[in-house]
Structure formats: structure tokens, C-alpha cells
């Protein structure tokens with residue numbers, strides 16, 4: 001198979017990128033490991049954050065910088081927010097009808113989060129984008145590895161009958177989402193196994209700040225999410241003694257940035273045994289939050305009558321494949337956008353609902369940059385790693401215990417020793433390999449990288465909290481993996 005642009009992933013970043021490339025007459029092939037609508041995008045509840053007007057741009061930027069705790073690249077953030085207006089108009093022109101007025105969410109100083117379908121924002125957005133896509137989407141095909149010579153020139157895919165398909169392309173855009181499935185409790189869908197990170201790393205791209213994983217403060221026991229917007233609408237957090245505790249931790253109380261709320265919940269769970277979210281004060285709860293109500297009922301809980309048990313769950317990869325403002329990874333022919341990428345927009349902590357916005361803006365930019373940079377060559381398939389899927393249970397337990405909301409050196413070392421002890425087999429992509437084995441290989445590899453990054457980050461900043469280093473270091477730094485080496489890179 002051949003395409004101008006090969007887009008791996010069909011969430012917001014991949015589909016919006018494909019639309020932009022198609023609009024310029026390019027032949028685009030989109031690949032999705034899972035049937036559509038797929039990815040975290042389809043599960044996003046809160047909405048998309050857009051600055052309301054020019055004046056609000058400065059406030060939105062300030063909120064983004066505050067949440068990002070010294071690691072946001074201000075120029076990157078400003079440029080993404082400046083582009084946001086154009087994308088809001090474009091989406092409206094595509095027929096997307098956001099609800100009015102926009103809502104307020106944690107860390108935002110104003111109500112600027114735009115919803116669709118109540119708490120089904122991501123699904124409705126993705127469906128609207130997919131409706132405009134002309135070209136094919138290969139559903140059920142998993143990218144196993146990239147083709148690489150002088151540049152990245154395509155990918156090897158694993159088809160639904162375990163056949164191997166080679167796709168050659170003028171450029172490749174990774175839009176494969178995050179790695180939540182590395183953790184025992186996560187809000188992410190089953191396909192969030194960090195594939196794109198491993199593919200990019202093997203092709204020579206830099207992986208940055210992998211230890212910066214955002215934990216959503218309020219997930220139900222099965223990982224289903226109670227959106228931040230619920231707290232924006234008036235839900236309150238209670239400890240096992242029935243006390244409302246958030247005002248003791250932050251003046252913004254329930255609307256404090258996510259890392260603050262997640263740690264407060266962790267602490268109250270340690271101190272009192274459990275934490276509950278009381279949604280009963282929200283008028284019209286069933287209409288406004290149908291997904292939350294349905295998820296709770298599926299667990300036999302009734303949010304109209306009782307507060308719900310909640311705990312933090314792995315939610316969003318703040319780090320990722322390092323890119324520039326055009327989604328370029330530094331490896332010729334390879335671009336990345338969306339959650340898999342690290343642009344510098346989120347710093348050390350993503351502001352709620354800034355990720356769908358980033359997926360739109362960077363998806364389009366990466367597609368346009370890639371189209372300027374098309375070239376064909378015949379590359380060799382890079383190797384892949386496979387591991388026993390059964391190994392993941394133990395690994396996830398370690399990740400939950402030692403790489404969660406609160407971390408410390410001894411625990412990280414023990415988890416790393418465990419991850420390093422798990423067998424990983426390296427092989428060329430070939431017929432008959434199983435998706436689960438490759439995903440397990442990715443997760444084992446990523447656990448090793450993430451844990452080593454978490455050890456190297458001897459500070460607490462944003463989503464990363466070290467009990468043994470409770471303060472941020474004097475000067476902020478990134479952790480960057482280049483090949484087998486990880487190092488601090490000061491900003």
C-alpha cells in the first residue's frame with residue numbers, strides 16, 4: 001500500500017490531521033488499531049477549552065502556565081491558544097454545535113470549556129470529524145513498527161487475521177494516544193498501550209518526561225471517570241468522616257488543579273479510609289451527566305441518592321515524543337500530534353480540556369508540515385519487542401503501588417527491578433505475531449523508561465510527587481530519553 005501521508009491513530013489528532021491533509025489534495029491513509037470511534041477521544045467527557053476572546057487568551061495562557069508548574073513553554077502555549085479561535089470557527093463550519101454557555105473546570109479562571117452532548121463531548125466531536133473524512137480508515141490494523149532508512153518512510157501493520165501489511169508513505173504522523181493501560185486503574189480505553197512512543201523511540205526520536213502521568217482525581221472503582229465538570233457544577237468531595245476537605249488543601253477547593261485534588265484525595269484515603277464525591281447538589285444531574293450516572297448505575301450505585309466512592313486513576317500522559325511547534329519529531333519523515341506528543345504546552349501538568357484543543361491545533365499543523373516534507377525511499381522495518389501478556393498483572397500492581405500519585409526512591413527502584421526482570425524478546429515484524437504480545441512488550445519497555453525517568457526527577461512538580469523530594473527543584477528540567485540514555489535537560 002502507498003499513501004502520501006500515513007496517519008497512525010484515529011482519535012481527534014489523527015482524524016483532524018487527515019481532514020487537513022485531504023483538504024490539500026493529499027492521499028491519506030488513516031489506521032486505527034481499534035474499531036471506530038476509537039481512542040481516548042471517544043471517551044472524553046469534559047469538553048474542549050477555547051479562549052473566549054482576545055482578552056481571555058491571556059487568562060487562558062496564565063491558567064495553563066499555572067497548572068504546568070514552570071515547565072510550560074510559553075511560546076508554544078501562546079501559539080496554540082492563538083490558533084484556537086480559527087479552529088473553533090472551522091469546527092462550527094463543519095457543523096459542530098457546541099453547547100452554550102461554556103462550562104468552568106478545575107484550574108480554569110473562567111468558564112471556557114465547550115461541551116457537546118452533555119458529557120459525551122469527545123464522542124460527538126469525533127463523529128462529526130469522521131463524517132467529513134473522505135479517505136479510508138483501516139480499522140483493526142495495528143502499527144507494529146516503522147520503516148526507516150534515511151527517513152521514516154512507512155510502517156508495518158498487523159491485520160485482523162494476523163497478516164502483515166507494509167505501507168509506504170511520503171511521511172508518517174503518529175497520533176496513537178497515551179499509555180494509561182500501564183496502570184492497574186485507568187480511565188483510558190484498552191488500546192492505550194503507548195505503541196506510538198515505542199515506535200518513535202526505536203526510530204530515533206526523543207521521549208520526554210514520561211514520568212509525568214496525570215492521575216484523574218475522581219474515577220469510580222472500575223476506572224470510569226467522573227468528569228471534572230461535575231465538580232465545576234457543584235459536586236463536593238467528602239472523606240470517610242463526611243467532612244468536606246478540599247478547602248483545607250487549596251483556596252479553589254474542588255476546582256483546584258488536578259494534581260492538588262488527586263493528592264488531597266490520596267491523603268484523605270490514607271487518613272480516613274475512603275473518599276466520596278457527592279453529586280446530589282447538581283440540578284438536573286441525569287440530563288447533564290448521563291455518562292456518569294450510567295457508569296455509577298452499572299456498578300450498582302445511585303448518584304441521585306448517595307455519594308460515590310472515588311479514587312485517582314491514570315488518565316493522561318503529559319510527556320511523550322518530543323516535537324516542535326509543527327509536530328516534527330526531529331527524525332526525517334516522522335511527525336507526532338495529540339497525547340503521544342510532548343510539545344511543551346502542558347508543562348508538568350495538563351490543564352483540564354486543553355488536550356482536545358492541542359490535538360486539533362497540532363493535528364492540523366503536523367499534517368501541513370508533513371505535506372511540505374514528502375519523499376519516498378524504501379526503508380527497513382525496525383524490530384519490535386514482545387512480552388508475555390500474563391506479565392502485565394504483576395507489572396501493573398507495581399506501577400499502581402510505586403509509580404502512582406505519591407512516589408519515593410525505594411519504591412521506584414523496586415518497581416524498576418521488577419520491570420527489568422521481565423523477559424522481552426526482540427524480533428522482526430512477522431506474520432502470526434499477536435497484538436497482545438506486542439502491546440505487552442510496549443508496556444514493559446515503557447515501564448522501564450517511565451520508572452527510570454521518575455527516579456531521575458528528584459523533585460515534586462505538577463503531576464509528579466516524590467515524598468523524598470517534596471519541593472520543585474530551583475530550575476525546571478525535562479527528562480529526555482535518547483536511545484538507551486536518559487538525562488536531565490534544563491529549560
Ligand SMILES: Cc1cc2nc3c(=O)[nH]c(=O)nc-3n(C[C@H](O)[C@H](O)[C@H](O)COP(=O)(O)OP(=O)(O)OC[C@H]3O[C@@H](n4cnc5c(N)ncnc54)[C@H](O)[C@@H]3O)c2cc1C
Nearest residue numbers: 009010011013033039040041046047143177338339353356
Ligand atoms: C475518560 C477520558 C476523559 C477525557 N476527557 C477529556 C476532556 O473532557 N477534555 C480533554 O481535552 N481531554 C480529555 N481527555 C483526554 C483526551 O481525550 C485525550 O488526550 C485525547 O483524546 C487524545 O487524542 P489522540 O488523538 O491523541 O489519541 P486517542 O483519541 O487516544 O486515539 C488514539 C488512536 O490511535 C490508535 N492506535 C493506538 N495504537 C495504535 C497502533 N499501534 N496502530 C494503529 N493505531 C493505533 C487507537 O486505536 C486510536 O484510534 C479524556 C481522556 C479520557 C480517557
